Amino acid sequence: MAQVHELRLVVTAPDYDEALTFFRDARGLTEQGTYQANGGRVTILDVGRATLEINDPAYAAYIDDVEVGHRVAGHVRVAFEVADVTTATADLEAAGATVIAPPTRTPWDSLNARLDGPAGLQLTLFQELS
Numbered sequence: 172m173a174q175v176h177e178l179r180l181v182v183t184a185p186d187y188d189e190a191l192t193f194f195r196d197a198r199g200l201t202e203q204g205t206y207q208a209n210g211g212r213v214t215i216l217d218v219g220r221a222t223l224e225i226n227d228p229a230y231a232a233y234i235d236d237v238e239v240g241h242r243v244a245g246h247v248r249v250a251f252e253v254a255d256v257t258t259a260t261a262d263l264e265a266a267g268a269t270v271i272a273p274p275t276r277t278p279w280d281s282l283n284a285r286l287d288g289p290a291g292l293q294l295t296l297f298q299e300l301s
Contacts (some may be wrong), residue, residue, distance in 0.1 A: 178221035180249065182288035187212055188222060189267070193289045197266030198259075200253065216217045224250070238285045239272040256298040260284040270295065276300070 177211035191214055194200050200216035207213075226234065235242045251266040256274045264270050267288040271293070277283050282298040 178223055179183070179215075180293060181291050184292055186289060188287040193266050193268070197263055218251070237277050238275060238283045243271060243285070244293045248295060250295040250297060253296050256282045256296045258286050259296050260286065263288070263294070263296070
C-alpha cells in the first residue's frame with residue numbers, strides 16, 4: 172500500500188482574497204505556492220503537521236456540546252493547535268472571524284475556542300494543557 176505523504180484540505184472560497192488574508196496573514200500560515208489558470212487563483216499554505224480526524228455523528232455532537240454548548244458544525248471543521256488560544260482567538264476575531272465560543276477547557280485537557288472563518292469554514296483553535 173502506498174504511504175500518504177501529505178494531507179491537503181482543499182477549500183473553495185467565494186472571497187478568495189478575504190480567505191487568503193485571514194489564513195496567511197492573520198493565522199500566519201506560510202505560502203508554499205500560488206498558481207493562476209483560466210482566470211482563477213490558488214494558494215497552497217503550509218500548516219505543518221496534519222491529521223485526519225474522523226468522528227461519527229454522536230461524537231461530533233459531543234465535541235460541539237463541549238466547545239460551544241450545542242451542535243453547530245457542518246461535516247467539515249478545521250482545527251489548529253496554537254501555543255496561546257486566547258491570543259489566537261483575539262487575533263482571528265480582529266481579522267474578521269466570528270467567535271462562536273470563547274476558549275473553554277475541555278474534558279480532554281485542552282483549551283478550545285470555536286470561530287466562523289471565511290469561506291464558510293468553522294475553526295477550532297486548541298491549546299494542549301498537559
